Amino acid sequence: MNLKALKDVVTITTLKALPDLKRQPMMLLLVGLISALPLYFLVVLGGRINLGLIGAMVSAASFIGMSAAITDMSWDRYVKIREMVVAMPVHPMSYAMGVALAPLLLSTPSLVFFGVLALLVGGLTISSLLWAIVAVILCWASVSSIGFLISTYLQKATPYTLNSMSNVLGILLGFIPPVYYPEEILGSYSWVAAIFPTSNAASLIRVYSGSLALPFEAVLARWLILITTVVVFGTITAAKSRWREP
Amino acid sequence: MEEAVRSTDLVKVYRGKETVEALKGVSISIKKGELFTLLGPNGAGKTTFLRIISTQLLPTSGEVHMFGFDVVKEAEEVRKHIAVVPQDVATYGTMTPWEYSYYFSLLRGMSKPEAKATAETALKAVGLWELKNRTCATLSGGEKKRAIIASALASNADILMLDEPTSGLDVVARRNVWAVLRELVERGKTILLTTHIMEEAEMVSDRLAIIHKGGVIAEGSPEQIKGLSRERFRVVVEGNLSNLGLKENGNHVAKFGSKNIVYVKDEAEALELVGKSLKSGLKAETAAITLEDVFVKLVGGVAE
Numbered sequence: 001m002n003l004k005a006l007k008d009v010v011t012i013t014t015l016k017a018l019p020d021l022k023r024q025p026m027m028l029l030l031v032g033l034i035s036a037l038p039l040y041f042l043v044v045l046g047g048r049i050n051l052g053l054i055g056a057m058v059s060a061a062s063f064i065g066m067s068a069a070i071t072d073m074s075w076d077r078y079v080k081i082r083e084m085v086v087a088m089p090v091h092p093m094s095y096a097m098g099v100a101l102a103p104l105l106l107s108t109p110s111l112v113f114f115g116v117l118a119l120l121v122g123g124l125t126i127s128s129l130l131w132a133i134v135a136v137i138l139c140w141a142s143v144s145s146i147g148f149l150i151s152t153y154l155q156k157a158t159p160y161t162l163n164s165m166s167n168v169l170g171i172l173l174g175f176i177p178p179v180y181y182p183e184e185i186l187g188s189y190s191w192v193a194a195i196f197p198t199s200n201a202a203s204l205i206r207v208y209s210g211s212l213a214l215p216f217e218a219v220l221a222r223w224l225i226l227i228t229t230v231v232v233f234g235t236i237t238a239a240k241s242r243w244r245e246p
Numbered sequence: 247m248e249e250a251v252r253s254t255d256l257v258k259v260y261r262g263k264e265t266v267e268a269l270k271g272v273s274i275s276i277k278k279g280e281l282f283t284l285l286g287p288n289g290a291g292k293t294t295f296l297r298i299i300s301t302q303l304l305p306t307s308g309e310v311h312m313f314g315f316d317v318v319k320e321a322e323e324v325r326k327h328i329a330v331v332p333q334d335v336a337t338y339g340t341m342t343p344w345e346y347s348y349y350f351s352l353l354r355g356m357s358k359p360e361a362k363a364t365a366e367t368a369l370k371a372v373g374l375w376e377l378k379n380r381t382c383a384t385l386s387g388g389e390k391k392r393a394i395i396a397s398a399l400a401s402n403a404d405i406l407m408l409d410e411p412t413s414g415l416d417v418v419a420r421r422n423v424w425a426v427l428r429e430l431v432e433r434g435k436t437i438l439l440t441t442h443i444m445e446e447a448e449m450v451s452d453r454l455a456i457i458h459k460g461g462v463i464a465e466g467s468p469e470q471i472k473g474l475s476r477e478r479f480r481v482v483v484e485g486n487l488s489n490l491g492l493k494e495n496g497n498h499v500a501k502f503g504s505k506n507i508v509y510v511k512d513e514a515e516a517l518e519l520v521g522k523s524l525k526s527g528l529k530a531e532t533a534a535i536t537l538e539d540v541f542v543k544l545v546g547g548v549a550e
Contacts, residue, residue, distance in 0.1 A: 015349040020338040023381060031302040079336040084398070087300045087407075088353050089322065176314055244321065245303045 005091045012019045012090075012098020015071065017105045031103075032110030035060040038180045050123030051211060056201045057114040057132070059174030061140040064103040066173070069147025069164035072099050074159040092243040100144045111136065128208035135201040138226045142197035143173060145233035152241045173198045182212065194222050197229055249311075250405050250436045251276040251299060256308035258294050258460075268294040270460040271308065277453075278404075281427060285447040285537075286308070286457035287545065290441040291415040293333055296409050299438075300330045313404060329403035333410045333440075334464040335394050339383030340352050343374045343393035346382075347400040354401045361400075368400035372426050388419025395426065412446060444538035458545045468537055475540045477509035481515035485528035490519065500542070509535065 020027055035056040042052040076082040076099065085095055115132070117142055118124040147166065154162060173179075177199035183190040191197040200222050206212035206221055214222075251274070258269040268524070270290045276282040284292045297303040299310050301321040309316065315323040347365035356364060369375045372392040382390050391411060397407050408427075412420040419445075427437055427450050441447055447454050448468045455465040464471050472478075477498060483490070483506045492499060498509040510516045516532040523530035 001379060011352045015341075015345065019338065019342070019381075023340045077337060080332040080334065081338070083297075083302055083332040084330055084335070084350070084394075085353070086302050087325060087328055088350070088401070089325045090353050091356060141286055197517055244301060245297075 004089075005094045008090050008094035009097045009101065012085075012095055013101040013105060016099060016102035021106065027106055028109050029062060031060055031107045032113060034063060035110060035114070035174070038175060042180065047181065050121045051182055051206065052131070053114050053118035053121065053123045054182030054202050054205050054209070055174075056109050057118065057136055058139055058179055058205070059113055060107050060114065061104070061111045061201075062143045062174050062179075062198045063137045063170040064107040064144035065100065065140040065183065066147045066166045068100045068103040068169045069144045070151045070169075071163045072103065073148070073151045073157065074157070074162040077155070078159045083215070086243055092241070096148065100148075104140060106187075123209060123211075125209050128205065128210075131208040132205045135204045135226070138230060139197045139201035142226060142229040142233070145230050145237060146197075148237045149233050149240070152237050178202065182206070184212075194225055197226060200226050248278045249275055249276045251282075251310065251312050251438070253295070253299065253310040254308055256295065256298065256310060257306045258291075258298060258303070259287075259306045265493055268460055269298075269305075269308075272457070272460070274455055274462060274465070274512060276405075276436065276438060279431070279434055280452040281431045281439060281450055283447045283451040283454035284438070284440040284457050285442070285444070285454050285541065286440075287442055288441075289420040291460040292442075292455045292457055293409055296330075296407055297428055300407050301325055301327065302330075305367075323548075325388055327404040329398035329401040329406050331394050331398050331406070333390075333413070337379060337382035337385075337390045337393060341371055341382055342379050343370075343382070343385070343389075343396060344378040346393055346397040348399040351400045351402075354403075356402075364400045364402055365396075368396040371399060371429065372396045372444045373422065386419070388415050388422060390417060391419070391423060392426065393529045396425065397500055399435075400431065405438060406430065407495065409440050410442070411439070412441070420446070444536065444541055448537040456541060456544055463544055472535060472537060472540050473536055477511055478535055479510050479513055479532055480535050480539060481508045481510060481516050481519045481523070481525045481530055482506070483508055483519070483528050483530045485526075487522075489526050490522050498543070507539070509539065518523050 001213060039049065039052045039056055042049055115124065150165070151162065173196055177196040178193045179198045180204045183193035183199065183203050186192055193203045203212055204219065204222055207214050253272055253274045256269050256272040260266040260268055272295060284295060288290050294303065299312060299317055300303050301317055301324050304318060312324045313327050317324050317409050333470055344365060348361050351361035351364050366375070369378050373388060374392050374396055377385065377389060382393060385393065395408065395411060412423050415423065424446065427439065431437055439450065451468055453467050454471065455462045456471065464474060484504055487499065487506055492508060500507040508519060510519060520530045520532050
């Protein structure tokens with residue numbers, strides 16, 4: 001990527017994030033509130049809040065990744081901003097990265113808030129912080145690449161359909177697998193956690209913060225699964241998507 | 247005059263459940279500094295042509311060169327010279343006209359001071375400077391459209407392509423957009439416009455091409471296109487034409503209930519028909535034929 005392409009990523013991120021940040025600041029709260037909802041039940045039902053806070057961080061990143069890749073992309077197509085951008089000297093990768101990064105920027109306050117709380121209640125340790133950041137970023141990248149693939153295949157669907165789909169997938173990926181709760185609850189099926197980018201990332205963070213014990217090979221395998229998800233879905237999307245229509 | 251765009255035998259076939267031949271060998275030349283209009287009914291192929299030459303859609307066959315660059319093989323070069331306002335473009339309600347123009351200028355590779363200067367010039371040109379910080383959600387339809395046109399204009403692109411920019415606008419807003427377009431041409435911009443509004447094509451175009459069912463059926467200035475018609479005047483007569491002896495003269499007549507448009511060769515014949523009509527107690531008025539009259543004849547519209 002050259003300097004112009006990187007500048008374009010920053011411009012598109014700012015263009016997509018700044019107006020919402022300035023004029024719809026409630027969005028910042030909304031991202032956090034959705035991810036914080038399960039924490040309420042954890043507190044009421046006596047669950048482990050320290051594990052739940054890690055889940056909130058991961059699901060916030062996941063929600064935002066899915067929403068950007070599916071909903072934002074489809075709205076850009078709908079309002080035809082994308083057509084205008086295609087006819088500009090802008091690289092498609094710069095556009096995709098800008099679209100994906102803008103909501104991540106909007107979710108940063110929530111991620112920081114949950115992270116600090118997790119540090120305070122012992123869900124995270126200082127030494128595990130870097131691993132946690134890497135895992136959250138990879139989770140966001142995995143879910144985003146899955147979302148981009150979906151929006152590539154469903155180009156003809158309306159933004160309303162895609163919006164519903166992104167919400168459903170966000171809930172499924174964020175709330176159903178062991179993201180807010182420990183994977184040990186699943187017993188012999190705990191390996192399921194490795195399949196979903198969200199639960200995989202949450203488990204990896206728990207390994208580094210000492211609340212989950214996994215053999216070194218299993219940890220390595222889970223990192224590889226997370227990275228492979230990004231690479232595979234990203235590659236298929238890159239191969240299938242068309243900046244210019246055939 | 248130098249050429250801005252040249253398309254040669256451009257063909258586009260959409261293959262799906264049904265195969266649609268949207269363009270059937272379109273050859274057009276657009277000169278630098280002119281406002282060229284593609285005029286045609288819905289589904290004629292105007293948008294397809296515009297999307298191909300603006301590097302958004304690949305042609306099935308044929309060639310298009312934009313400022314000497316091939317739009318298929320040298321799309322990246324072409325994109326440095328063009329700016330597009332797509333059909334039915336909408337705005338994000340949270341964005342302001344200033345943000346559209348400023349950020350789109352940055353995406354063109356301008357520095358921040360350059361982008362600020364060009365955004366200011368563009369917004370002033372479309373008469374939106376006073377509203378630059380209002381969110382698009384609070385603007386009227388015409389103002390939103392002008393905000394988008396400003397963002398294309400701010401690009402300082404050599405050619406602006408506008409796909410039905412005034413569709414859905416009221417008459418006043420439409421005329422504001424026309425004024426902006428002509429002003430831009432006076433400043434040396436090349437503009438490609440598509441429209442199905444005849445008055446628009448007649449009022450703003452230096453030259454135009456009538457496109458119908460994927461092919462160009464006429465090309466020239468509005469006056470040249472009007473010259474394609476044998477009849478140069480129209481007489482609108484209200485009432486029964488049977489006593490006016492029109493059939494014998496072989497006049498072309500378009501009927502709309504009790505109103506009739508009778509096409510005649512020249513002003514003398516038009517005045518004679520007006521006189522006859524008035525004598526027969528019918529209301530009548532005459533005027534020179536419009537582009538719409540010629541267009542309808544060319545595409546074979548109203549029954550005689």
